[in-house]
Amino acid sequence: xxxxxxxxxxxxxxxxxxxxxxxxxxxxxxxxxxxxxxxxxxxxxxxxxxxxxxxxxxxxxxxxxxxxxxxxxxxxxxxxxxxxxxxxxxxxxxxxxxxxxxxxxxxxxxxxxxxxxxxxxxxxxxxxxxxxxxxxxxxxxxxxxxxxxxxxxxxxxxxxxxxxxxxxxxxxxxxxxxxxxxxxxxxxxxxxxxxxxxxxxxxxxxxxxxxxxxxxxxxxxxxxxxxxxxxxxxxxxxxxxxxxxxxxxxxxxxxxxxxxxxxxxxxxxxxxxxxxxxxxxxxxxxxxxxxxxxxxxxxxxxxxxxxxxxxxxxxxxxxxxxxxxxxxxxxxxxxxxxxxxxxxxxxxxxxxxxxxxxxxxxxxxxxxxxxxxxxxxxxxxxxxxxxxxxxxxxxxxxxxxxxxxxxxxxxxxxxxxxxxxxxxxxxxxxxxxxxxxxxxxxxxxxxxxxxxxxxxxxxxxxxxxxxxxxxxxxxxxxxxxxxxxxxxxxxxxxxxxxxxxxxxxx
Amino acid sequence: xxxxxxxxxxxxxxxxxxxxxxxxxxxxxxxxxxxxxxxxxxxxxxxxxxxxxxxxxxxxxxxxxxxxxxxxxxxxxxxxxxxxxxxxxxxxxxxxxxxxxxxxxxxxxxxxxxxxxxxxxxxxxxxxxxxxxxxxxxxxxxxxxxxxxxxxxxxxxxxxxxxxxxxxxxxxxxxxxxxxxxxxxxxxxxxxxxxxxxxxxxxxxxxxxxxxxxxxxxxxxxxxxxxxxxxxxxxxxxxxxxxxxxxxxxxxxxxxxxxxxxxxxxxxxxxxxxxxxxxxxxxxxxxxxxxxxxxxxxxxxxxxxxxxxxxxxxxxxxxxxxxxxxxxxxxxxxxxxxx
Numbered sequence: 001x002x003x004x005x006x007x008x009x010x011x012x013x014x015x016x017x018x019x020x021x022x023x024x025x026x027x028x029x030x031x032x033x034x035x036x037x038x039x040x041x042x043x044x045x046x047x048x049x050x051x052x053x054x055x056x057x058x059x060x061x062x063x064x065x066x067x068x069x070x071x072x073x074x075x076x077x078x079x080x081x082x083x084x085x086x087x088x089x090x091x092x093x094x095x096x097x098x099x100x101x102x103x104x105x106x107x108x109x110x111x112x113x114x115x116x117x118x119x120x121x122x123x124x125x126x127x128x129x130x131x132x133x134x135x136x137x138x139x140x141x142x143x144x145x146x147x148x149x150x151x152x153x154x155x156x157x158x159x160x161x162x163x164x165x166x167x168x169x170x171x172x173x174x175x176x177x178x179x180x181x182x183x184x185x186x187x188x189x190x191x192x193x194x195x196x197x198x199x200x201x202x203x204x205x206x207x208x209x210x211x212x213x214x215x216x217x218x219x220x221x222x223x224x225x226x227x228x229x230x231x232x233x234x235x236x237x238x239x240x241x242x243x244x245x246x247x248x249x250x251x252x253x254x255x256x257x258x259x260x261x262x263x264x265x266x267x268x269x270x271x272x273x274x275x276x277x278x279x280x281x282x283x284x285x286x287x288x289x290x291x292x293x294x295x296x297x298x299x300x301x302x303x304x305x306x307x308x309x310x311x312x313x314x315x316x317x318x319x320x321x322x323x324x325x326x327x328x329x330x331x332x333x334x335x336x337x338x339x340x341x342x343x344x345x346x347x348x349x350x351x352x353x354x355x356x357x358x359x360x361x362x363x364x365x366x367x368x369x370x371x372x373x374x375x376x377x378x379x380x381x382x383x384x385x386x387x388x389x390x391x392x393x394x395x396x397x398x399x400x401x402x403x404x405x406x407x408x409x410x411x412x413x414x415x416x417x418x419x420x421x422x423x424x425x426x427x428x429x430x431x432x433x434x435x436x437x438x439x440x441x442x443x444x445x446x447x448x449x450x451x452x453x454x455x456x457x458x459x460x461x462x463x464x465x466x467x468x469x470x471x472x473x474x475x476x477x478x479x480x481x482x483x484x485x486x487x488x489x490x491x492x493x494x495x496x497x498x499x500x501x502x503x504x505x506x
Numbered sequence: 507x508x509x510x511x512x513x514x515x516x517x518x519x520x521x522x523x524x525x526x527x528x529x530x531x532x533x534x535x536x537x538x539x540x541x542x543x544x545x546x547x548x549x550x551x552x553x554x555x556x557x558x559x560x561x562x563x564x565x566x567x568x569x570x571x572x573x574x575x576x577x578x579x580x581x582x583x584x585x586x587x588x589x590x591x592x593x594x595x596x597x598x599x600x601x602x603x604x605x606x607x608x609x610x611x612x613x614x615x616x617x618x619x620x621x622x623x624x625x626x627x628x629x630x631x632x633x634x635x636x637x638x639x640x641x642x643x644x645x646x647x648x649x650x651x652x653x654x655x656x657x658x659x660x661x662x663x664x665x666x667x668x669x670x671x672x673x674x675x676x677x678x679x680x681x682x683x684x685x686x687x688x689x690x691x692x693x694x695x696x697x698x699x700x701x702x703x704x705x706x707x708x709x710x711x712x713x714x715x716x717x718x719x720x721x722x723x724x725x726x727x728x729x730x731x732x733x734x735x736x737x738x739x740x741x742x743x744x745x746x747x748x749x750x751x752x753x754x755x756x757x758x759x760x761x762x763x764x765x766x767x768x769x770x771x772x773x774x775x776x777x778x779x780x781x782x783x784x785x786x787x788x789x790x791x792x793x794x795x796x797x798x799x800x801x802x803x804x805x806x807x808x809x810x811x812x813x814x815x816x817x818x819x820x821x822x823x824x825x826x827x828x829x830x831x832x833x834x835x836x837x838x839x840x841x842x843x844x845x
Contacts, residue, residue, distance in 0.1 A: 121698065121778075125696045125698055126799065134751070136749060138750045140769065144769040144770055145769060145770045147735075147770060148734070148736070148740075148766055148767070158737070159759065160759075160762060160766055162766055162770075164762070164766055164769060167769070373705060373706075373709045374709065378709070379769075472777060473698050473699065473777050473778075474777050474797070475747075475772075475775060477772030477773065478772075478775050478776075479702070480772070480773065481702055481705055482702040484700055484701030484704075485698075
């Protein structure tokens, strides 16, 4: 660094200890895996520079003695050359490298969900009271027939001739999204698998293979096949309740996955079938899909390999020609398409992709639904919305815009304790979630964490039931694509047209 | 049956309406033109608007005869349009490959005329059937009936509706019944699924122009029964399906059938409170939402079937009614016209 004149950056966070309150118990020292705290005799020393704002120390301080402030040092305020821009420049001037970032986009753009208002019944129709009348959230994911055929039996009775293809049944339209073993810990995976089992939904494996510890829950697992084909073999495919082909990811459309070598432990290496300690970089494209007609071949291969018994999902990132992509994938024989908006999370992605590439999930799901309907393909696939589904209202809005269900991932991590500090790629997650260091992984008790994830899904399910009842809707398929029950608040006419939603007051 | 009975029955329930719209539909009223599609059209004026309709009809087939629908001005009813009727023969060759080409042609031309701002609205379009309706202040059921001289028509199947207006009370095309060739629909209630149902039915080429449930329901029934070939029982089941819990308890074959119906027709499912009575030349059916939030009373007398919101309406029409029943939620009533 001798030939670098940039010196040290202003502190991102400042950690302080109220010395009157502190009893030098050392819990902060033990808990901080980033090395912010150090015991020096009877004093605890602080190195704020290492802090990620993960809040682990604050959570475990018995005296509430620790306080954290973000950006304690002001830059000269400037609307264009803001702090983030300047710090990126200093960082890249120093390193000459692509900046890596964890979790979802930090770009300060308006969230469309927040500007969509839900409807409720008043006098012309009565609300439904979910405590007293059924409100059905049960959802089937997979192909549905567009029309039914019947045949006459010998005795004159008519029976159904249409054969239904396999669907996944979920009791609530919320699935646990794909995060790989490797990106997150085995205990985090176990917690999600148990939660999925408890609430009647499914979890995604991500692209990291399936650890034997999850075999007892394999009926609740959607196994993913990504471009790196990590962990993929026939045994893996056969264990899953469904198989997802990952073609893209909202946090980094157009590029492959990246698991930093720090997180490739012995166990992760075995599960992924890659060398220990090596970066796992999956290619940008699937090298057997160079044109759209290659996708149906892959879909059929996977279906053939698993006896046509399992629904096949495809996941794509939401980009400009989203509607066209979705229509193309819908023709490939897949049973469901997950669309990942540009705010989708990641363990590690180049910052420039995460914050600048893609389109919002609200728009992507609305245009996909509209296009599939227009082309008569809507029953060919179920649509799963993902990429920053933060609360039950987002689930409602996504479904009203045309989704069948949603994937949640960051929200599930938060339910396990994650504070969205965005340092997943470091592999030092003090919550035991985005790490493979055994002492840190051991901090996450899968029984406790699974209960928390199950609680979250249960709570959202209750809220959705109430919201649907208030809107007088008693089955989830009647909410699907029901944009008349949404109104746009301070959204421009162009966007409202794209969403096919009326403005408030209309 | 002439229209006087149903006029009286409907007036009996005047407190259910706001006097801003009512309508009737009758089957069997045009025996002299039984092979023609009778188009009832509301014209803003009999020059430009009529010219548009004439041209459209000539493009799709041949007009056998047309005339103003006889009316009798009522003191308190402001006439907003000229009701006209055409007896029309569609050119079946314009819908090649269709199993019911004439109805496809009629469907298309109705969508075409109603989809444009041209001062013309087709309110009914079936063989030997006609819709008579009016809106605006003063349009009480008996006023509308007298305006159209309903008692002059002899039909074998009648539906009628008394409107409690919530939107566009002045529009004559807004009150029920709605009709598309064979099917006519009246609805008591308001669904919460208009948007889903409309988007679904529009993806099959229908065009909903009045923001009215009954319009969507008419098209849904036409789609499911005529174009998808569903038996009326199954079509009703698709529109108001049993709950999953009930389906889970059914024997396997029935479970499979009901699951398939919900899979295929999830977007056609109607929620919210409704009682629907629909008719075609050979049947009359009544069904409610699966929670039965709106009333449905059924009366039978010899070979006649009555479906109404209130028993009083049935007793007005048929004081000697032999049985009165109130079907449970999810239990449709299907009456077929004796051959």
